[in-house]
Amino acid sequence: MSRRTITVHYVRAALGGARRLGIDTVPLLQGARIPPLLVGDDRARVTPEQFARLVTALRRATGDEFLGLGPAPSRAGTFAMMCYACVACRDLGGALERGTRFYGLFPGGPDLVLERAEGEVVFAVRSDLRGFAEGRFLTECLIVIWHRLASWLIGRRIPLRWAEFAYPAPPYASEYDQLFGCPVRFGARRTGTGFDPRWLAAPLVQDETALEELLRRAPAELLSRREYGTTVAEQVRRSLVLAMRERRAARLPEVAQLASLLAVSPATLRRRLREEGTSYRRLTDQVRQEAAVSSLLEGREPIAELAARLGFSEDTAFHRAFRRWTGTTPGAYRLLEETGRGRPGQQS
Incomplete structure (x- = not known):
């Protein structure tokens, strides 16, 4: 399943307040299942779940809903x-x-x-x-x-x-x-x-009962972007994710196929994506990148099977793309994650 991933630059920024307060951030990273060594790699990425766990830990450690980043703390609640x-x-x-x-x-x-x-x-x-x-x-x-x-x-x-x-x-x-x-x-x-x-x-459709549930899941619920399907880019992205998850063909759907699903011409689809500041190629690249990082962080799918699921005809093409995305190989990225988690047989 493809999930949007988050650049390590935001992880570093989130840690800034705690560091100024003299709080040891290594246990916070480990508790969020983010390998501390990963933070030093400019191309590294984390999942929304990892980032949400880190923010929750930072709020507790700093006693500040603004994580110690602002001119004055914001009390819990x-x-x-x-x-x-x-x-x-x-x-x-x-x-x-x-x-x-x-x-x-x-x-x-x-x-x-x-x-x-x-x-x-x-x-x-x-x-x-x-x-x-x-x-x-x-x-x-x-x-x-x-x-x-x-x-x-x-x-x-x-x-x-x-x-x-x-x-x-x-x-x-x-x-x-x-x-x-x-x-x-x-x-x-x-x-x-x-x-x-x-x-x-627009009228509000939520009540206090729904709000209590939201607050129990915060900040994860607000840090993860909900797909309401109000933009063409989101509809294309969702179609690509679904195709990647369920497809049996050798390639992801092309622009013409997606345009047919959305009942527009390929030219119209390209134009609307351009107006929204993106393109089919960029969305495909993003979905593949996020799916690759998420799978490697979860650590279960063989790399060869992952490459095939993402639509790469050869493992070498996947390795080149992954190095472009992260600056390292899929195997090295997974090893770094396993080391950071301190799995059995690995150093913590």
Whole structure:
């Protein structure tokens, strides 16, 4: 099964606050089943489950819902109380306005703003966190979590029109396309996202009972991107994942086959993917990469069978692709994971 994986750069950033507080992060990584040696490899990736476990451990260790990354700590339970305040609203607009006002009550809390402009709504983070080493990461987490919480509240994923950031593009800027699912700009005057204002009138479909379940699974539920099928790229990705999981043919479906499934022409499919800032080739590469990393981290599927399942005609082609993705071979990547877990017969 293919799952989106997360660059190790975000793992390093998440650890920053704990390290400044003098907390030993090695046990936290091991508890999350992330090999500490993996953190030093720029091309390494982890699964959403590993990352969610790490964030949960960091929240406990720092006593801060912001993981020690911001100018002031956020006490445990703050996010939950904000959610309870929001879920009582009638529509999404009211919920977002209440949530931004809630955090504005806390000194040192994030300065969030919901701006209505003609034909567009902007959700932005006005806090200047550039003086903090991991300020960018904290800002991006705020945007991601608020977007996914808003989508959860109305039961549909809200497609973002754009995301922009008030700093230069990082070396891993290509990750942002997957993270936000929209065109991304760097070096902007602010950090925020834009979406269609009609979503503000969407009624909330969740209640306190559903919220309690969400909070029991947080942050995993909000860190994993829900597939609501509101974009063509998500529909193509889902089709590729399903084909990879169940196919018996020697190759993944081509553009023409996917276009037929979506009842559009191949030219229209390519154009819509281009408008969403991606392409068939990029989506195929991402799905293969994530499936390969997830399988190797789970450690059960033989590498030759994995290569065939991913649609590679030869093992050597898979090895070349995996080295391009991660900088190492599939066998070395699996060995590093097994060493980090401390399996029987391996050194911890």
